[in-house]
Amino acid sequence: MKLIVDLKDRQYPIWIERKALYHIDEIINTHRKIAIIHDDAIPSKWIEIVKEQCENCVIFSFPEGENSKCFEQYQYLLQQCIDHHLSRKDAIVAIGGGVTGDLAGFVASTYMRGIDFYNIPTTILSQVDSSVGGKVAIDMGSYKNIVGSFYQPKGVLIDPDVLSTLSIRQQHNGLVEALKMGLILDENLVCEFEKEQLDIEAIITRSIDLKRQVVQEDEKENSLRKILNFGHTIGHAIEGAYGLDTYYHGECVAMGMLFFIEDKELKNRVLKIYDKLSLPAVPDYDVDTLMEFISHDKKGTQNVISVISVAKAGSYSIEEMNYEQIRLKLLRGAYEESNRK
Amino acid sequence: MKLIVDLKDRQYPIWIERKALYHIDEIINTHRKIAIIHDDAIPSKWIEIVKEQCENCVIFSFPEGENSKCFEQYQYLLQQCIDHHLSRKDAIVAIGGGVTGDLAGFVASTYMRGIDFYNIPTTILSQVDSSVGGKVAIDMGSYKNIVGSFYQPKGVLIDPDVLSTLSIRQQHNGLVEALKMGLILDENLVCEFEKEQLDIEAIITRSIDLKRQVVQEDEKENSLRKILNFGHTIGHAIEGAYGLDTYYHGECVAMGMLFFIEDKELKNRVLKIYDKLSLPAVPDYDVDTLMEFISHDKKGTQNVISVISVAKAGSYSIEEMNYEQIRLKLLRGAYEESNRK
Structure with missing residues (x-):
C-alpha cells in the first residue's frame, strides 16, 4: 500500500509492504551514489539486501x-559524505530506528544545503512515529x-x-505510539488492540x-501537531529520571498517558491493553525529580505547558497547565480512579 | 523602498532606506527575546543602535x-542560544557582512529546527548578494x-x-557583485557604473x-540561480590560491569574469569600470595551481562544469565545459583580445 504525504512541493510516498526491502x-x-547510514547493532542482512540493489553504494555506520x-x-x-564525494544529486538512505533516522536525516538536510533523503525504519516505533513527518535532529548536552x-x-519504505x-519487548514498546494515535484520534485503532490476536500490519x-x-x-x-505529544510531558521526565536502560521510550509514554486519561472506564480499558503488551508498571517516582526534568525539557522558556488530555477514545482536549497543576497530577498518581490502585 | 521576495509561504520584505537601522x-x-549575532570587528555603534530598540536583547559575538x-x-x-533560553518564538538578528549572515543564519535555521531570522547586512557585498536568497552555511576543512x-x-534591513x-576598497569590492548582476541581466545597471558619479544606493x-x-x-x-556564479569558477580558484588576505572576494570575482566576457568591446568597457573602482590586475597565476582549486571546488563530483559567459551586457549563455576547456581559458589569460594586453 502506498500512502502519499501531501505537502505540495515536498510530497512523498510511504510504501508499506511485506518484502518491500527487496524492491x-x-x-x-x-x-x-547512495550512502546508507545505519547503527552498528542492526542485523547486517537488512543492509546487505539494500546494498545489493544499489549501483554505487557507500556505507557509513555509527555506534548504537x-x-x-x-x-x-x-x-x-558529514566528513564521510565529503570523503566519498557525495554530490547534490546523490542520496542518503537511513536504515534503522529513530536515532538513525534523526541523525542521518539531519546530515541529509544540511550536507550541501540538503540532498535527497530516504528512510527505511526497522522498528515499530520508528515505522509508526519518527519516520513520518520530517522532524530530524540531534541533541546537545x-x-x-x-x-x-x-x-x-x-x-x-516500511517492510513489516x-x-x-525485534524482541517482543521492543515490538510492544513501539506499539505504544500507535495506541497513542488511536487514543487521540481514532477509537477503531484502540479497538484493534483489544482483539485477541494483534494485527500488527493493520495497526502500523x-x-x-x-500521523x-x-x-x-x-x-x-x-x-495541531502538538497533540502528538500526548503522554510525552511526564513520559520524557520518567525517561530522563530512570534512563532508557531501565524503560524504553514507548514504555515511558505509556506511563505518561495514564496521567492524562480523564475517564475511569477508558483508563481501565487502556490498562488492560498495557497488561496485554506486558508494559511495566509506573514506578514509585519522586515528584520533585520528575518536576525538574519537566521544566528542563521545556528549556525554561515557558511558565505554562500545553497538555493533551483524553476523556473519550479518539478525541482529545488541549489545556494550558502551569507547573503546580502538573505537580498535582504527579502527586495524585498515574492510577488515580482506576481499578489498579 | 520595500521589495518583497515572493516565495509563497516564505515571503519576506527587503527594506532599503537610509536610517532604517533606527527603525x-x-x-x-x-x-x-532578540539574539543579535555579530563579529568582533563591526563598529559597536551599529550594535548599540539596534540593541536600544529591543525590549529583551542578548548579544553573541564571534571572531571576524x-x-x-x-x-x-x-x-x-547554539550553546549561547540554549544558555540564554531562546525559545521557538524568539528571533536571531545578524548584523554584519556575509560571514555573519551565513553563520547566524545557519544557527537560526537549525536551533529548535528553525527560529525567525533577520539579516542586517552592513557591507555592500552582503547587501547586494548574500543577504538575499536564503543560502546559509558553514565550511568544513x-x-x-x-x-x-x-x-x-x-x-x-538595508541601511546604506x-x-x-567601510574602506573604499571594501566598497568597491562589494560593487563587483552588483556589476556582475548587470553584466548577466541588465545593461542599464552596467551603465550606472559608467556614470561620472556612482549612485551607490541606486546600484544596490x-x-x-x-537577485x-x-x-x-x-x-x-x-x-537559473546558477547564473549568479558568473565569474566565480576562476574567481574562487584565485581566492583559494592567493588567500583573502591578498585579494577580496569581489576582486577575485572581477578577475574571474574577465575570462568569460566573450566580446572585445564589452571587455574593454568592463576594464574601464575596473580601473574606476581601482580593482587589482590579474596576477601571473600558475595554471596548474588554479586548476587544482577548481577541481577541488567542484568536490570531485563532476567532469564538466556549468560556465556562464557574457557576450553582450545584460545577457548570458550557459555552457558545459570540461577541465581541458577551462585550462585553455587560463592559458589564454584574462586580458585576451582586450586593449590591456
Whole structure:
C-alpha cells in the first residue's frame, strides 16, 4: 500500500509492504551514489539486501544508541559524505530506528544545503512515529532534539517483515505510539488492540495514516501537531529520571498517558491493553525529580505547558497547565480512579 | 523602498532606506527575546543602535573572518542560544557582512529546527548578494559552504548609511557583485557604473531587485540561480590560491569574469569600470595551481562544469565545459583580445 504525504512541493510516498526491502527501486532512484547510514547493532542482512540493489553504494555506520545523536557523529558522517564525494544529486538512505533516522536525516538536510533523503525504519516505533513527518535532529548536552530541521524525506519504505528480528519487548514498546494515535484520534485503532490476536500490519498502517494527516495539517508543529505529544510531558521526565536502560521510550509514554486519561472506564480499558503488551508498571517516582526534568525539557522558556488530555477514545482536549497543576497530577498518581490502585 | 521576495509561504520584505537601522520595528517584531549575532570587528555603534530598540536583547559575538564559518563557532552560538533560553518564538538578528549572515543564519535555521531570522547586512557585498536568497552555511576543512540550509530570513534591513564606515576598497569590492548582476541581466545597471558619479544606493537597489527575481524563479539553485556564479569558477580558484588576505572576494570575482566576457568591446568597457573602482590586475597565476582549486571546488563530483559567459551586457549563455576547456581559458589569460594586453 502506498500512502502519499501531501505537502505540495515536498510530497512523498510511504510504501508499506511485506518484502518491500527487496524492491527499493519502487521509491528510490538507485542509479546514482547512495550512502546508507545505519547503527552498528542492526542485523547486517537488512543492509546487505539494500546494498545489493544499489549501483554505487557507500556505507557509513555509527555506534548504537541515543548518545550518537551528537555533534561528534554528525560531523563524522558529514566528513564521510565529503570523503566519498557525495554530490547534490546523490542520496542518503537511513536504515534503522529513530536515532538513525534523526541523525542521518539531519546530515541529509544540511550536507550541501540538503540532498535527497530516504528512510527505511526497522522498528515499530520508528515505522509508526519518527519516520513520518520530517522532524530530524540531534541533541546537545541534555537538551534533546535541540538542533535540527524540518526536512521531509523523498520517500519512506516500511517492510513489516524486518520487525521479525525485534524482541517482543521492543515490538510492544513501539506499539505504544500507535495506541497513542488511536487514543487521540481514532477509537477503531484502540479497538484493534483489544482483539485477541494483534494485527500488527493493520495497526502500523492505520497509525501512519493518522500521523500523515496530522503532518499535512501542520508540518512545522505550530498547532495541531502538538497533540502528538500526548503522554510525552511526564513520559520524557520518567525517561530522563530512570534512563532508557531501565524503560524504553514507548514504555515511558505509556506511563505518561495514564496521567492524562480523564475517564475511569477508558483508563481501565487502556490498562488492560498495557497488561496485554506486558508494559511495566509506573514506578514509585519522586515528584520533585520528575518536576525538574519537566521544566528542563521545556528549556525554561515557558511558565505554562500545553497538555493533551483524553476523556473519550479518539478525541482529545488541549489545556494550558502551569507547573503546580502538573505537580498535582504527579502527586495524585498515574492510577488515580482506576481499578489498579 | 520595500521589495518583497515572493516565495509563497516564505515571503519576506527587503527594506532599503537610509536610517532604517533606527527603525528596525518596521520589519522586526521586537516584543520578544532578540539574539543579535555579530563579529568582533563591526563598529559597536551599529550594535548599540539596534540593541536600544529591543525590549529583551542578548548579544553573541564571534571572531571576524571566514575562519569563523566553522563547527566550533556554530556550536558555540547554539550553546549561547540554549544558555540564554531562546525559545521557538524568539528571533536571531545578524548584523554584519556575509560571514555573519551565513553563520547566524545557519544557527537560526537549525536551533529548535528553525527560529525567525533577520539579516542586517552592513557591507555592500552582503547587501547586494548574500543577504538575499536564503543560502546559509558553514565550511568544513577546505570545503566552503558544504554544510548549510536554504533558509529564508523573515526580513532583510538595508541601511546604506552603515556603509560609511567601510574602506573604499571594501566598497568597491562589494560593487563587483552588483556589476556582475548587470553584466548577466541588465545593461542599464552596467551603465550606472559608467556614470561620472556612482549612485551607490541606486546600484544596490537595482542589484537586489535583480537577485530577488532570480531567487523567486529558482530558490534552491536547481537551474537559473546558477547564473549568479558568473565569474566565480576562476574567481574562487584565485581566492583559494592567493588567500583573502591578498585579494577580496569581489576582486577575485572581477578577475574571474574577465575570462568569460566573450566580446572585445564589452571587455574593454568592463576594464574601464575596473580601473574606476581601482580593482587589482590579474596576477601571473600558475595554471596548474588554479586548476587544482577548481577541481577541488567542484568536490570531485563532476567532469564538466556549468560556465556562464557574457557576450553582450545584460545577457548570458550557459555552457558545459570540461577541465581541458577551462585550462585553455587560463592559458589564454584574462586580458585576451582586450586593449590591456
